[in-house]
Amino acid sequence: xxxxxxxTKPTTVIAAKSGALTLMTLCSAMLIAQLDTSVVNLxxxxxxxxxxxxxxxxxxxxxxxxxxxxxxxxxxxxLADLYGRRRIFMAGAAIFSASSVLCAxxxxxxxxxxxxxxxxxxxxxMLPASLAILRVAWTDPKARARVLGIFTGCNGLAFIIGPTxxxxxxxHAGWRSVFFVVVPFGLAALVAAPxxxxxxADPQGRHFDGAAQALGILALGxxxxxxxxxxxxxxxxxxxxxxxxxxxxxxxxxxHRGSAALVPLxxxxxxxxxxxxxxxxxxxxxxxxVLFLQLLxxxxxxxxxxxGAGLALVPMAVIFMLVSPFSGALQGRLGTRFMTGGGVAIIxxxxxxxSAAAGSASLVGTEAGLMLTGLGMxxxxxxxTGVAVGAVSTERSGTAAALLNVARMVGATLGVAAxxxxxxxxxxxxxxxxxxxxxxxxxxxxxxxxxxRALSGARV
Numbered sequence: 001x002x003x004x005x006x007x008t009k010p011t012t013v014i015a016a017k018s019g020a021l022t023l024m025t026l027c028s029a030m031l032i033a034q035l036d037t038s039v040v041n042l043x044x045x046x047x048x049x050x051x052x053x054x055x056x057x058x059x060x061x062x063x064x065x066x067x068x069x070x071x072x073x074x075x076x077x078x079l080a081d082l083y084g085r086r087r088i089f090m091a092g093a094a095i096f097s098a099s100s101v102l103c104a105x106x107x108x109x110x111x112x113x114x115x116x117x118x119x120x121x122x123x124x125x126m127l128p129a130s131l132a133i134l135r136v137a138w139t140d141p142k143a144r145a146r147v148l149g150i151f152t153g154c155n156g157l158a159f160i161i162g163p164t165x166x167x168x169x170x171x172h173a174g175w176r177s178v179f180f181v182v183v184p185f186g187l188a189a190l191v192a193a194p195x196x197x198x199x200x201a202d203p204q205g206r207h208f209d210g211a212a213q214a215l216g217i218l219a220l221g222x223x224x225x226x227x228x229x230x231x232x233x234x235x236x237x238x239x240x241x242x243x244x245x246x247x248x249x250x251x252x253x254x255x256h257r258g259s260a261a262l263v264p265l266x267x268x269x270x271x272x273x274x275x276x277x278x279x280x281x282x283x284x285x286x287x288x289x290v291l292f293l294q295l296l297x298x299x300x301x302x303x304x305x306x307x308g309a310g311l312a313l314v315p316m317a318v319i320f321m322l323v324s325p326f327s328g329a330l331q332g333r334l335g336t337r338f339m340t341g342g343g344v345a346i347i348x349x350x351x352x353x354x355s356a357a358a359g360s361a362s363l364v365g366t367e368a369g370l371m372l373t374g375l376g377m378x379x380x381x382x383x384x385t386g387v388a389v390g391a392v393s394t395e396r397s398g399t400a401a402a403l404l405n406v407a408r409m410v411g412a413t414l415g416v417a418a419x420x421x422x423x424x425x426x427x428x429x430x431x432x433x434x435x436x437x438x439x440x441x442x443x444x445x446x447x448x449x450x451x452x453r454a455l456s457g458a459r460v
Contacts, residue, residue: 019137019138021192021195021196022133022137022196022197022198023147023150023151024192024196025189025192025193025196025197026089026130026133026134026151026197027150027151027154028185028188028189028192029089029092029093029126029127029130029189030127030130030151030154030158031154031157031158031161031185032093032096032123032126032182032185032186032189033123033126033127033158034154034158034159034162035158035161035162035181035182035185036065036096036100036119036123036179036182037158037162037288037291038158038159038162038163038166038291038313039162039163039165039166039169039178039179039181039182040061040062040065040116040178040179041062041291041292041295042162042163042166042167042170042178042295042306042309042310043166043170043175043178043306044058044061044062044292044295044296045295045296045299045300045306046170046174046175046299046306047061047109047112047175050175051108051109051112053109054424055296055420055423055424056228056229056420056424057109057113058296059228059292059416059417059420059421060113060116060228061109061112061113061116062116062288062292062416063224063228063413063416063417064113064114064116064117064120065116065117065119065120065123066120066288066409066412066413066416067117067120067220067221067224067409067413068116068117068118068119068120068121068124069120069121069123069124069405069409070120070124070220070405070406070409070410070412070413071124071213071216071217071220071221071406072120072121072124072125072213073124073127073128073402073403073405073406073409074212074213074216074262074263074402074403074406075124075208075209075213075262075402076088076092076124076125076126076127076128076129076402077128077129077132077399077400077401077402077403077405078208078209078262078399078402079125079208080125080128080129080132080201080402081132081201081202081203081396081399082201082203082207082208083201084199084200084201085129085132085133085136085197085199085200085201086129086133086193086194086197086198086199086200087199088125088126088129089125089126089129089130089133089189089193089197090189090190090193090194091125092121092122092123092124092125092126092127092129093122093126093186093187093189093190093193094122094186094190095118095119095121095122095125096119096122096123096126096182096186097122097182097183097186097187097190098118098122099115099116099118099119099121099122100115100119100179100180100182100183100186101179101180101183102114102115102118103115103116103119103176103179104176104177104179104180105176106176115179126189127401127405128401128402128405130151131385131389131401131404131405132200132401133197133200134147134148134151135389135394135400135401136200136394137198139394141386141390142328144386144390145327145328145331145382145383145386146328146329148327148328148382148385148386149324149325149326149327149328149329149382150324150325151382157321159313159316159317159320159321159374160314160317160318160321162310163309163310163311163312163313163314163317164310164311164314165181165310166178166181166306166310167305167306167307167308167309167310167311168307168310169181170306170307171305171306171307202394202396207260208262209253209254209257209260209261209262211253212250212253212254212257212261212262212263213262215246215247215249215250215253216246216250216262216263218242218243218246219243219244219246219247219250220243220410220413221243222239222240222241222242222243222244222246223239223240223243223414223417224413224414224417225239225243226239226240226243227414227417227418227420227421228417228420228421230421230425251265263399263403264396264399267392267396267399267400267403270391270392271454271455272387272388272391272454272455273387273388273391273392273400274454275340275341275387275450275451275452275453275454275455276340276384276385276387276388276391276404276407276451277388277403277404277407278407278447278450278451278454279340279341279344279380279384279447279448279450279451280384280388280404280407280408280411281407281408281410281411281447282344282348282411282443282444282446282447282448282450282451283343283344283347283376283377283380283381283384283408283411283444283447284407284408284409284411284412284415285411285412285414285415285418285419285440285443285444285447286347286348286351286415286419286437286440286441286443286444287347287373287377287411287412287415288411288412288415288416289351289415289416289418289419289420289436289437289440290351290354290370290373290437290440291313292416292419292420293419293420293423293432293433293436293437294354294366294370294433295309295313297429297430297433298312300429301429312363312366312367312370313370315367315370315371315374316367316370316371316373316374317374318374319371319374319375319378320374320375320377320378321378322378323374323375323378323379324377324378324381324382327339327378327379327380327381327382327383328382328383328386330379331382331383331386336383336387336455337451337452337455338379339379339380339383340380340383340384340387340451340452340455341448341449341451341452341455342379342380342448342452343376343377343378343379343380343381343383343384343448344376344380344444344445344447344448344451345376345444345445345448345449346372346373346375346376346379346380347372347373347376347377347380347444348376348440348441348442348443348444348445348447348448349372349376349441349445350369350370350371350372350373350374350375350376350441351369351373351437351438351440351441351444352369352437352438352441352442353365353366353368353369353372354366354369354370354373354433354437354441355369355433355434355435355436355437355438355441356369356434357369358430358431358433358434358437359430359434384404385404387455388400388401388403388404389401389404415440418439419436419437419439419440420436422435422436422439423435423436
């Protein structure tokens with residue numbers, strides 16, 4: 001397939017037509033992805049009740065999306081660089097919108113999981129293209145930091161809208177309605193993109209790496225299956241062996257391809273980039289785990305219904321939304337290491353607090369832990385994005401953005417898989433939640449320490 005005419009020059013960067021309108025369009029993509037995450041986690045209990053699905057099936061409802069998103073991000077960022085960032089952004093928005101309708105109409109758990117897989121394809125095209133567009137449209141580091149703060153602040157807005165609206169929709173219109181809620185945002189992004197986003201591409205003689213893509217799917221897919229299906233014994237062992245072999249082969253293929261690789265391994269020699277990747281994966285390992293398990297526990301135990309569970313997430317989301325837009329300015333005052341490694345450590349402390357509060361008669365301890373989680377996310381998310389994308393050259397911005405999101409979704413996929421498996425294995429909601437959150441929080445603190453060390457040369 002030939003690259004389009006506009007992408008034949010070594011580097012083509014066309015200025016954004018309107019900064020504010022461009023940012024609004026890109027923020028709508030972030031809202032799509034985060035609304036989907038928050039409302040689907042809230043809907044897992046009623047989905048399980050309607051289809052008679054066990055915890056492992058509900059894990060696939062979440063991880064069908066997470067896994068596909070993670071493994072195809074390896075190609076999504078490359079395709080944005082090769083064939084046009086706006087073009088790939090629009091393709092992702094269209095796929096995501098159509099798959100959300102499929103999920104809403106799903107007649108079985110298998111069809112629902114299939115719809116979630118297709119949604120992951122759409123997100124894998126849309127979000128790395130969004131970050132790459134930000135990178136080329138705002139070249140000044142200070143301006144980019146401010147824009148990234150606003151962009152990531154949409155996470156908080158989505159977490160406020162999603163649980164509240166999602167709880168009301170589930171209570172009054174059923175769980176299927178939560179999939180319809182993201183469709184208007186997808187259509188808005190699709191219509192607005194040609195009017196507000198300028199096209200850009202940096203092909204640089206690069207090509208699609210099918211072998212690495214297939215091996216990446218086998219490696220991460222096998223690892224997720226080994227965790228989710230750990231109760232199956234032999235199946236989990238086979239999946240783990242396949243994942244290990246695929247990962248080793250993936251590294252060999254990418255090392256041989258060098259700078260033309262789907263994942264240029266030399267990027268990981270950059271300390272700042274490596275630290276941001278580690279911290280991002282650790283952050284989402286626990287974060288997605290707590291969203292899945294805490295909401296499921298509240299509703300399964302009958303302690304809170306869908307509306308109450310959604311409202312219980314609002315304090316965390318409010319703190320996240322209030323802090324995120326100022327993360328760029330705070331980074332200038334507090335330093336990169338505090339905002340990144342320190343922010344992830346705060347999230348870890350939040351999960352440890354949730355673990356300690358499991359089974360308590362009061363929600364105060366759990367809410368305190370969730371609020372710490374929101375604070376840490378607000379501090380760390382924007383700066384981590386800035387560190388990772390800013391550590392590489394402009395022509396690799398799509399790849400860097402994709403790798404950052406790969407780290408985010410690998411952490412999320414393995415968090416839901418591993419922590420969900422622990423929860424299901426203990427067969428006791430309280431004890432399962434306590435142990436899962438203890439592991440999740442400890443993993444995040446370890447990741448924070450590794451990030452702090454990697455960024456030892458950064459301004460503090």
